[in-house]
Amino acid sequence: MIAAVDGVAVGAGMDMALACDIRLASDRARFSEAYVRVGLIPGDGGAHLLPRIVGQARALELLWTGRFVDAYEALELGLVLSVHTPEELTAESARLCRRLADGPPLAVQAIKRLVRQGEYTDFRTSLSMVAAEQAVIQSTKDSKEAIAAFREKRAPVFTGE
Known part of the structure; x- marks a missing residue:
């Protein structure tokens, strides 16, 4: 499953993206595990998935603070595979899907x-x-x-x- 994130993925939205095998993002994408900001804990897989993607220390920091990560930091952290302009995101996602589907x-x-x-x-x-x-x-x-x-x-x- 491939996610193409072109906007804000917060809480359950971020968890849905984390559940995908690969994530691509537009340069206007932002991510946050914001549950803690409203006194909650990640209920949709974030506490399980995020440490496996970015490591335990970084995951705890993101989960405990609920801070937002822009697309380029998400790329540095390994949350997303690549960052594209909003106009290119759909085409890049389709290219990756086609390449995998042809395999x-x-x-x-x-x-x-x-x-x-x-x-x-x-x-x-x-x-x-x-x-x-x-x-x-x-x-x-x-x-x-x-x-x-x-x-x-x-x-x-x-x-x-």
Whole structure:
């Protein structure tokens, strides 16, 4: 899931953006976990997601203060992948979506699964999971298509099989 933030993402809005795999922003985007400003705690995943993205100390600072972060600071913190003008944001988001959609869906799904599971496992276990996934992925029609397309110097056409 990809978020394209072109404005203010506060509280639950920021949490929804954090729940996405990748976030892009316009240069007018602003982010805040403002719950504390009204005597609340993050109820929509911010306390879980934010530390995994920016680290615990930075997450605590943002959660405890509720301060706003502009698009460029969000980029520095790793909250967003890139910053664009409002006019470019939609096109850039669409380009990224198209690039991902043109990829091998089973491999893309496996990569996401491995990255997510890797947050909760040790390195050795992670490597074992990768080996198991690799065996499955290499047995797919998409894997064979990728190899054939490479040899034939053409773009692959993936079917998710």
